[in-house]
Amino acid sequence: MSNENPIGLFDSGVGGTSIWREIHTLLPNENTIYLADSKNAPYGVKSKDEIIELSFKNTEFLLEQNCKIIVVACNTATTNAIQELRQKYNVPFIGIEPAIKPAANQSKTHKIGILATKGTLNSELFHEKAKNFTDVNIIEQIGHGLVQLIEEGSINSPEMTELLESYLEPMIKQNIDYLVLGCSHYPYLIPQIEKILPQNIKIIDSGEAVAKQTKSILDQKGLLKNSTNSTQFFYTNVNPTVLQNILGSNKNVNYLDF
Template sequence: MKKNNPIGLFDSGIGGTSIWKEINKLLPLENTIYLADSKNAPYGLKSKEEIIALSIKNTEYLLNKNCKIIVVACNTATTNAIKELRASYDVPFIGIEPAIKPAANNSQTHTIGILATKGTLNSELFHKTSASFGNIKIIEQIGHGLVQLIENGDINTPEMFDLLKSYLNPMIEKNIDYLVLGCSHYPYLIPQIKKIIPSKIKIIDSGEAVAKQTKKILAENNLLNSFNDNVEHFFQTNSDPKVLKSILDNQDNVIQEDF
């Protein structure tokens, strides 16, 4: 595997670009290919078997593009499929799961909230992680409809604000002091969320931690790209590219392609 081969990332849509941005900030010399499987979004409502099949399809697409490492930039795909992916392919995989640990370890009220998809909250991996913090009360909330609104570009709309209020207010009433965002789409909602929750509640997402882990694994495998004066980033979507382009500040290298 060559050091200048790209990092591959995939998600059930545009949300994983929040992870891509953190990776690009930490590793500016790395080439990347981002796959937005928006046609099949959201993964959170699909069965485990469907999620595994879609994750395999995305992985094989990225491997055909010679990606040296694959970032599963989707909580639902990680919690349901990463075990199968690691067993099937010899490329390194980086997963993303809700950052319960820092929230649980730092909570003063011993109560934290997690906003995530149904697929993540119902997964075996999530239950295993959350069960290890027996002294912490975890208030779970499925973010019904949030991914669809984000995929449609309806982030700063009254509908989104009302939906978030209905999910967050019960958590506030139960005295959470940390809110864990358990979907890579949700960091795009932070400005809206901050209008609803008190400032004393800290918001945690996984982006920075995933970027650091990606760097660590690349270094361990001697795959860090230390010299590159022609960095390339490609973003591919199987749906309307308009929202993906806008969230990436209208980058020219957004390609619509069926996969």
Template sequence: MSNEFPLGLFDSGIGGTSIWKEIHMLLPNENTIYLADSKNAPYGLKSRDEIIELSIKNTEFLLNKNAKIIVVACNTATTNAIKELRAKYEIPIIGIEPAIKPAANLSKTQTIGILATKGTLNSDLFHEKISLYSNIKIIEQIGHGLVQLIENGDINSAEMSELLESYLRPMVDQNIDYLVLGCSHYPYLIPQIKNIIPNHIKIIDSGEAVAKQTKKILEKYNLLKTSRSVSWQKFYTNTNPHVLKTILNHEKTVIEKDF
């Protein structure tokens, strides 16, 4: 496998671009391919079997584009399908999980909130993770409707503000001091979230940690791109690319409606 081959990332839609941005910032020399399966978003409302099937389909697409590693830039896909993907493919596969560990270890009030999809919060992997922190009160909240609004480009809508208020206010009232964003779409909501929660509550997402893990895996398998040729970034979507273009903030990228 050539180290010139691209990194492959997929998500149920545009949200995983929050992970892509962290990876691209840390590893700007790397070529990347990002797949936004927005037609099937949100994964959080689908069955585990459906999520596994879609994750395999997405992985196959990226492998056909010569991806040298796969980053599952989706919490729901990771918590429901990462074991199956790693069993099926020899290529390194990196997942993304809610950042429960740092929040639990740093919490002074011993109470943290987790905003995530139904698929993530109901997964076996998620329950395995939270069982390690029996001394911490963990308040779980399904983010009903948030992914759909983000996919529609309605990040700053009144409906979004109302939903966030209804989800976050009960957490604040229960004295959380850390809020874990358990969906790669949700970092795009941080400005609105900060308008609702007090300043002392810290927000944690997984983007930076995933980027560091990606670099570590590339180094481990000697897959870091060594040539200094200008890197390229390609994005694929199966819906209207307008929202994806907007959320990428007009990066010099290629977006194709291809699959």
């Protein structure tokens, strides 16, 4: 495996670009390939077997592009399929899961909110992690409809505002002081969420931690890239417009019949 080989990332759509941004900011010299499986979004409503099958398919595409490490930039795919991926493929995997630990450790009210997909909140891995924080009340909320609106490019729509208010206001009333975003799509909603939350409630997502872990694993394996010229490729299996809009017009998005 060459250190010039790219970092591969996949998500059930455009949301994992929030993870890509953190990795690219920390490791600007690295080549990256991002795969958005928007045709099958959201993963959060699918069965565990379906999520595993889609994760295998995404991984095999990235391995065909000679990726040296794969970042599962999707909470639902991580919590439902990361163990199976590590068993099946001989490549390092970085997963992403809700950042319960920093929120629980820093909470003064001992009440934290978590906004995530059904697939993440119902997963065995999430429940195993949550068990470690018995002294904190974790208030869970499934973000029904949020991923679909983001995939449609409706981040700032009245419908999005209405949904977010309905999910967040009960948490506010229960006196949370941290909100954990448990889906890689949700960081794109932070400006909207900040308008709803009181200033004392802090928002935590996993992006920066995932970037640091990616760098650490590449360093351990001697796979950090040395040269400074880098390439960034983005693929989607639906109309590229939404992904293009989120990334900016200077990024080249390729349609993939996948």
